[in-house]
Amino acid sequence: MSLTDFLHGVETVVVDRGPRPIQTVRSSVIGLIGTAPGALAASFPLDTPVLVNRRQAAAAIGSTGTLPQAIDAIFDQGGALIVLVRVEHVATENEQMTKIIGGVDAVTGDFTGIHVFRAAEAECGVSPMILIAPGFTHQRPIGVSGHTITAQGDGYTTASVAFSGGGVGAVLPTATPIITNGKITGLEFQSLGYGIVSPVTATITGTGTGATVTITTGPAANPVVGEMKQLADGMKAHIIADGPSTTDAAAFAYRNDHGTRRVFVVDPKVSGWSVKTSTYAIEPSSPRVAGLISRVDNQLGFWESPSNKEVYGIGGLARPIDYAYGDKNSRANILNENQIATFIRDDGWYLWGNRTCSADEKFAFLCVSRTADMIDISIAKAHRWAVDRSITKNYLEDVTASVKAYLRQLKTRGAILGGDCWVDPEFNTEADITQGHVTFSYDFTPPYPAERVTFRSHLVSDYIRNLFA
Structure with a gap:
């Protein structure tokens, strides 16, 4: 009401100014994606975020695929809040990776695969801050590792490149020719492909003639983690990535595929009690680490490191990890030195390692990176009232x-x-x-x-x- 209007009586004018309290956003929400072909479709529809807050809520998930064991491993660590995305189970690993990666459905325009996490806050009321895809982040599938322009040709104003070969089930790379003064001087790759088991041939077509290129292949960065990075940047989340769980050299090569603070590598896999076989079985360690981070957040705070905290439900490791106090040459210390977290046994099994894959030393520690994110997100979300x-x-x-x-x-x-x-x-x-x-x-x-x-x-x-x- 305008104070210049006439009023004979009493009125109250609300003065809407002063500082507002800021509430910290939930830091421990886990984003879990995987397969569960035996799940009840009504409870867990495909490519849809579903909120799971206790074991009982996942009773309809079934006992097959990657999700049932992952849920069990997470809840072994205590209470957690999970945004679960179930994707279609398909026959080959390459096809399955594609389903996990997802994108946007060409018909409906809906998100699929890991991109469904973008809709989590709108549909579930929370945004996942810890992202895992157990069973799909440990691979370094064969993709394009390099190329050589064997003949530049001439007369090109426009050009395209088509790839063939690669073997059954391979996902071929995509690229665009680089044209300089009518010659093909290189290829700009949009994707390197993966799951390649036989030679790949590249054929250049366009307005000119004579250009040829030779493709070389080799182990490439995990495509699921690669796709998750951009998602994690936008959501200010962190990816718990399973290492290859084979050798130290393989773990080092895996870690060197990444230079972002958004990736936290854990190696090796662990032995956990299988709900499928009723015996100990080797399984990805990322669900237990994600559950541990959630437990530490809830008990101690998001600023506390999850390292040197006991991980529940581990019966052993997929490969031996030796550790001794002060021993710089122990396998645990060497893995940590290379920004790879692992597990040690000392009156229980403990997560051992603090460092992300960050190329920026400011964000070397996982707890420091997450603290910065929590503060930035909380301040931004709490000030919508200040807009306009x-x-x-x-x-x-x-x-x-x-x-x-x-x-x-x-x-x-x-x-x-x-x-x-x-x-x-x-x-x-x-x-x-x-x-x-x-x-x-x-x-x-x-x-x-x-x-x-x-x-x-x-x-x-x-x-x-x-x-x-």
């Missing part, structure tokens, strides 16, 4: 006070060592404000895990005198 408000002095003070109060709360809880929020004039010029653009700056320092603890030992004779005191 008039930019006034009170407005700037209210938003700044909200963030300051949230950072103080996090410091009290031990989530950060300190933080601040301010309005920087350099990023809020007159031109910015007149265009409706306002910028708030904030900083914080997360706690770092004590990955290396050193005791300095001194053997002295000083205390002999105490014998005669």
Whole structure:
């Protein structure tokens, strides 16, 4: 009501200003994708996010495929919230990987495969922050490893390249020829293909003639993890990727396929009690690690490292991992040195390793990377109220006070060592404000895990005198 309107009586004017409380988003929601051909379709429709909050809720998942065992492994660690996506079970591994990767259905326009996680918040009310695809992230399938232009040809203004061969079930690469002064000087690959078991031939066609190319193949990065990276970047999530679980060299090669803080590699696989065979069986370790992270988040906080925490339900490892206190040459330490988490046995089985595949040392530790994400997401989501408000002095003070109060709360809880929020004039010029653009700056320092603890030992004779005191 306008204060210039006439009123004979009493009215109340609500003053809608002041700082707002900020609620931290859920950090421990697990995004799980896989197969379950025996599932009840009404409860778990294909390519649809389904919220699972306890074992009983997954009773209709059946006992076949990758999902039943993964759900059991997650809930072995305690309570968890899972956004589950079931994809169609198909015969060959290559076809199955394609189903897991998914995309957008050409007919309905709906998301399929891992891209269904994009719809999780709208349909389930939560967004997964820990992504796993057990059974589909440990492979390094054969794809294109290089190419050589054996003849550049001439007269090309437009050109295309077609691939053939690769063997039964292979997914062939896709690429676009690079044209320089009418010659073919290289290929720009959109995908490297995978599951290739025989030679691949490339044929260049276009307005010119004479260009030929030779394709070489070799182990390529896991395509599911590769597709998940872009998804994880947008959702500020982390991928728990299963290593190859064969040799140290294979694990190192797998880790070197990735340079993002979004990927946390765990090797080897573990032995867990199988609900299918009623005996111990080798299974991917990512579900148990994801369940552990969820448990640590709920009990200690998202800023706490999951390393050196007991993993429940492990009967053994798929390959031996030796460890001894202070032994830099133990297999566990060598894997950790190469940013690969593993497991050690010392009064129980423990996750051992803190580091992501980040090329940026600032985000080397998983708990530091996740803490930064939780703070960024929570502050952004809590300030939708601030969008389209008039930019006034009170407005700037209210938003700044909200963030300051949230950072103080996090410091009290031990989530950060300190933080601040301010309005920087350099990023809020007159031109910015007149265009409706306002910028708030904030900083914080997360706690770092004590990955290396050193005791300095001194053997002295000083205390002999105490014998005669």
